[in-house]
Amino acid sequence: MSKIIVTGGCGYIGSHTCIALLAQGHEVVVFDDLSNATKESIDRIEKIAGKRPELCIVDLKNKNATSAAFEAHKEALAVIHFAAYKAVKESVDHPLQYYENNFFSLINTLTAQQKLGINNFIFSSSATVYGMPETCPVTEKSPVSTPFSPYGNTKKIAEEILKDHTAANLDFSVISLRYFNPIGAHESGEIGELPNGIPNNLMPYITQTAAGIREKLMVFGNDYPTKDGTAIRDYIHVMDLAEAHVVAVNRLVDQKQEQNFEIYNLGTGTGYSVLEVITAFETQNNLSINYEITARRDGDVPVVFASTELASKKLGWTAKRDLNSMVKSAWNWEKNYRKND
């Protein structure tokens, strides 16, 4: 059994990944400052997985605290690093907070790992690094361009830091996973996405509208050059994403990597329009969503979907769950969470 440290393990993707790791027999230690999640996640993970991850409450921006937390778990074989701020709009309003949090925590984590010889690292990256892709599907060789937000820029620059770090330290290995649009929740409905305040992203906005918390969903633009005029994205079930992290971490722990810095897209390879997502949600959950078409949102790209070839060939991983399963599980989580309101 190998011990894996999951930073940000109380959050949305982190908590689902803890479940997938525990299901594969790994021992999990969560490092989280609880700035955007609660300790309850650990109880919920235990309820689903039947095993409890250890929680270490630590501010990874603090170098000494990070070093001490790692020292207490120096037998760990790998780190999966989710701990970061991730709200696009907030990053535009408060760029320094984003650069401070996302970089200090990354650098302190890498430094602590280096000191202890914990040589495997999975990074939580984003398709946002492609900016406005010229062609789809987007492959890992598609040019990285300037992302539209400080949040996106932290992902791009973090990958550059990791590239330099791995070039200088050949015994240190990194897999950077570029997520397309993660949605949905664990089938139990015990854990799921819980954004702070008004959601920016489509799926939590839809589920909160269905739950009556938001009055109306605004569909941003129906004049894109797509089949129904609304923008197209590659939505991926969060449990598929979680399982990809387990495959990636095993690849490093088993020393199966071909290079010490590898990058993979995580998507399904299929794009759906905003209206298709709404329709699937309505049909699968037998309800109707109050929505209105409005102007395009600044910075939105018309069409983005992934090439899944590299992940399939090298990691042996492909997404298994379809859009229906994504929209059903998203609603199941929201309903379950709100049932005592």
Ligand code: UD1
């Ligand atoms: C966004 C971020 C991206 C980030 C990702 C994290 C932007 C421009 N991009 O991706 O950097 O990595 O979230 O999950 O913010 N939509 C509506 N109404 C809404 C919300 C969204 O019509 O209320 C539409 C959007 O215009 C878009 C699609 O739904 O076409 C998906 O939007 P969203 O969930 O915010 O994801 P992205 O914009 O793709």
